[in-house]
Amino acid sequence: MPNDVKSYPGENAGPISLRLLADQYRRAAAVLRDSGQRGQPMSWAPFRLTAVQAIELYLTAFLLHRGCSAIEVRRMGHHLGLRAEAAAAAGLQLRKRTNEHLASLSDSREYLITRYCPDGLESASQINRLTATLAEVTHKTAVVGASFPSQSSIDR
Template sequence: MSNEYPGSNANPLEVLDLANAYSRASELLLRKGQKRVALSIAPARMCAIHAIELYLNAFLRHEGVTPEEIRGRLHDLSEATFVDKLKLRKKTAQHLEAMTAKREYLISRYAPERAKEHTELTRLAATLAEVMKKVGKHLHSTSSGRH
C-alpha cells in the first residue's frame, strides 16, 4: 500500500473532470433544496465551492504547480495568476478573494450557525460558471491531444 497522497498522480484533465462532476452535483442539489432554508442548500453550496477549488487546482496543475504546493494553499482561491491568465471578471476575482478571506469553504462544511455569512447563491453560481468556462477553455486550448 502506497503512502502517496490521494490524487497526486491525477493529471489536469482528470481534475477538470472531477470538478465538472462536483459542479453538476451542486446544480442537482440546489434544485432539491429550499432556497430560504440555508442548511437545506448547504450540500449544494459545498459542492459548488469544492468545484471552484478543483477547477483552480486543475489550472494550477496545468501551469506546472505541484500537487504538494497546491495542498499547501489551504483553500486559497485568490491568486493574481487566476485573474490574469484566465481573464476573470473583476466581480469574480473579488468574490474569490472574499470567499478566501471569510474561509467560506470551512464555514460551509463545519459551521451551520454561520450560514448567514455565505455568499448569495446567484453570486456563487456566477463565479462557478465563469471559472468552469474559462479553466475548461484554457486547458482544452493548450492541451490538445492529451485527453
C-alpha cells in the same frame, strides 16, 4: 525498516482527471441547487459545498496544466483567492468581481462554515453569486485549457 512516507492523496492526478472530477462536482451542484429552499440557509449547504469543491478543482486543473507543481498547489491549501491569483499569473482572466468573490470565500472561511457551522450559513455568499462564480471559472478554465492533451498522455 519499511518506508513510512505516505503519498499525498491525489498528488499524481493530472489536470485532465481533475477537470473531469470538477465536472462531476459541478453537475452535482446543479442538481443540489434545485433542492435549496428560500429562507432555509441549511438547505443550500450541499450546493455550496459541491460548488466550492468544483471551483477548487477547476483552478487546480488549470494550474497543473500551466506547469504549476502539485506541491505548489497543495501549499495554497483551500485558499481560492491564492489559487485565483496564481491562475491569473498563469494566464486566466477572470472578472474583477469573480476574483473578489474567490478571495472572500477564503477570507470568510465559507468552505468551513458550510461544512461545520449551520449558524453561519445565513451570512454566506448569495447563491446567485456562487452560481455565477462557478459558471465563469468552469467556462474560462475550459477555454484557456482548450489545448489540453488527451487524458492518457498527461495523467500518470
